Amino acid sequence: MTNEQNQTKKLIIGLTGGIGSGKTAATDWFAQQGIKIVDADVIAHQIVAKGSPTLQKIAAAFGKQVLTESGELNRQAMRELVFNSKHAAKNLAELEAITHPAIREQAKTELQQAGSAYVIMSAPLLLESQEAGLASLCNRVVVIDVPEKLQIERASKRDGLTEEKIKAVMAKQLSRKARLAQADDVVVNDGTLEDLYARLKPLHEQYLQIVESY
Structure with a gap:
């Protein structure tokens, strides 16, 4: 343990x-x-909500192209960057370096609060x-x-x-x-x-x- x-x-x-x-x-x-179920997929969506610190970090790293006009994550643009672009592997690693610590911290919080x-x-x-x-x-x-x-x-x-x-x-x-x-x-x-x-x-x-x- x-x-x-x-x-x-x-x-x-x-x-x-x-x-x-x-x-x-x-x-x-x-x-x-x-x-109680703590779902990593649900958390992964929550942490990139409009205006969230994680989404702000993603925009700072990849530019406004990964945001929609309303300020939400442009998932299609993000997928293109991390799967289909020339530097896909580098982009994916950079994205995970931002999102995974946030997912982990939120998961820890939910686990601790579970009754x-x-x-x-x-x-x-x-x-x-x-x-x-x-x-x-x-x-x-x-x-x-x-x-x-x-x-x-x-x-x-x-x-x-x-x-x-x-x-x-x-x-x-x-x-x-x-x-x-x-x-x-x-x-x-x-x-x-x-x-x-x-x-x-x-x-x-x-x-x-x-x-x-x-």
């Missing part, structure tokens, strides 16, 4: 999984059990190097796992993406093998929603037991 985890005095469960794995379905179930028995930190890239700071806040990591073929099928049905685009997203995430190697708990989500819930229930009970020993 890190010093930061000791400061929170809470059991923090990191939850992650690849695209189409069913992370949202899992966190929705935990939320229905009264467990549920334990807390879930949900992040698609929890275990990837650029968001390793979030993983260090967690006591345990649970991976929602799904076979690649089913992963592509679900993501395509949900988002209307082509198989090529889904595989491009997957290429930016850890491989299934690497993700599973870092998991404390694994939930295989290869069936119905009811199957998923049945597999989450014993984990929930296990986490409640761990809390009792704190």
Whole structure:
């Protein structure tokens, strides 16, 4: 347990999984059990709200081109800079250097304020190097796992993406093998929603037991 985890005095469960794995379905179930969910994707949108210090830093680094006329983040322009421009890798690293510390600080605040028995930190890239700071806040990591073929099928049905685009997203995430190697708990989500819930229930009970020993 890190010093930061000791400061929170809470059991923090990191939850992650690849695209189409069913992370949202899992966190929705935990939320229905009264467990607080801290969602890195939600925080990532909140920190770049119009007028926020983080958005001001982004504009200072990349220029007014990344702002809309109304002063909000121009996400399309930002995506072009970090994925399709000549200096995409440099731009992405610069953007992450601004946003990731802000995401981490907001996550820490929400984790500390959570009033549920334990807390879930949900992040698609929890275990990837650029968001390793979030993983260090967690006591345990649970991976929602799904076979690649089913992963592509679900993501395509949900988002209307082509198989090529889904595989491009997957290429930016850890491989299934690497993700599973870092998991404390694994939930295989290869069936119905009811199957998923049945597999989450014993984990929930296990986490409640761990809390009792704190």
